[in-house]
Amino acid sequence: MNRLITCEKNYFERRSKMSKFCLKCGAENKDEAQFCEKCGYEWNTQTKAQNHKNGIIDKLFYKIDKKTMQRRVSKGKTILMIMIILFILLIIIGSMSPSTPQTNPKITDLSIQSEGYGAYSVSGTLTPDKDYDYLEMVVVFYDDSGAVIDKSPLVWNMNDIQKDQIVKINGNAYVNGDSTPSKAEVYILDSAFGGNDLSDAIYNQTITI
Numbered sequence: 001m002n003r004l005i006t007c008e009k010n011y012f013e014r015r016s017k018m019s020k021f022c023l024k025c026g027a028e029n030k031d032e033a034q035f036c037e038k039c040g041y042e043w044n045t046q047t048k049a050q051n052h053k054n055g056i057i058d059k060l061f062y063k064i065d066k067k068t069m070q071r072r073v074s075k076g077k078t079i080l081m082i083m084i085i086l087f088i089l090l091i092i093i094g095s096m097s098p099s100t101p102q103t104n105p106k107i108t109d110l111s112i113q114s115e116g117y118g119a120y121s122v123s124g125t126l127t128p129d130k131d132y133d134y135l136e137m138v139v140v141f142y143d144d145s146g147a148v149i150d151k152s153p154l155v156w157n158m159n160d161i162q163k164d165q166i167v168k169i170n171g172n173a174y175v176n177g178d179s180t181p182s183k184a185e186v187y188i189l190d191s192a193f194g195g196n197d198l199s200d201a202i203y204n205q206t207i208t209i
């Protein structure tokens with residue numbers, strides 16, 4: 001009885017253990033066997049090789065990923081550094097030039113008043129941005145439709161103007177004929193007005209009359 005139980009127990013132990021069959025020769029082998037007892041077939045060869053390969057690929061990709069990430073991070077850092085440097089430079093440049101450089105003379109309180117009989121008085125305050133040997137004012141009058149009625153050269157002029165000198169302008173412009181101007185354009189030239197070309201004007205402003 002006892003022997004039978006032992007035998008049965010052994011059988012089941014054997015069964016549970018001998019549950020692997022060789023893929024090459026068909027021999028029964030222990031479940032945990034790595035080599036076939038009969039022919040020496042190695043079960044794990046394929047798996048091992050595959051695992052090894054996968055391991056290498058994983059490591060490789062991990063390395064590549066790591067490198068890519070490091071590269072991205074360092075690239076990001078470089079861009080950030082460049083931006084910070086540019087920002088600092090902008091602040092330095094900004095503080096070096098506290099006021100925007102004025103490139104032209106400035107006229108404030110500019111006004112044109114009708115004095116009757118086609119005469120107009122022009123007044124204003126000129127602030128030169130630099131020294132000028134000569135400045136001259138030209139006024140062009142326009143009607144409602146925007147057509148030129150008349151052009152008054154030499155409304156005002158002055159020699160040897162110093163930078164930041166406050167210059168009071170008082171001049172006279174004339175309109176021939178019966179037309180009444182609705183607006184005027186005031187030009188400042190740094191050389192004598194020779195004719196029709198006002199594109200060299202260093203200052204111009206439109207005034208509604």
Ligand SMILES: [Zn+2]
Nearest residue numbers: 022025036039
């Ligand atoms: Zn075998």
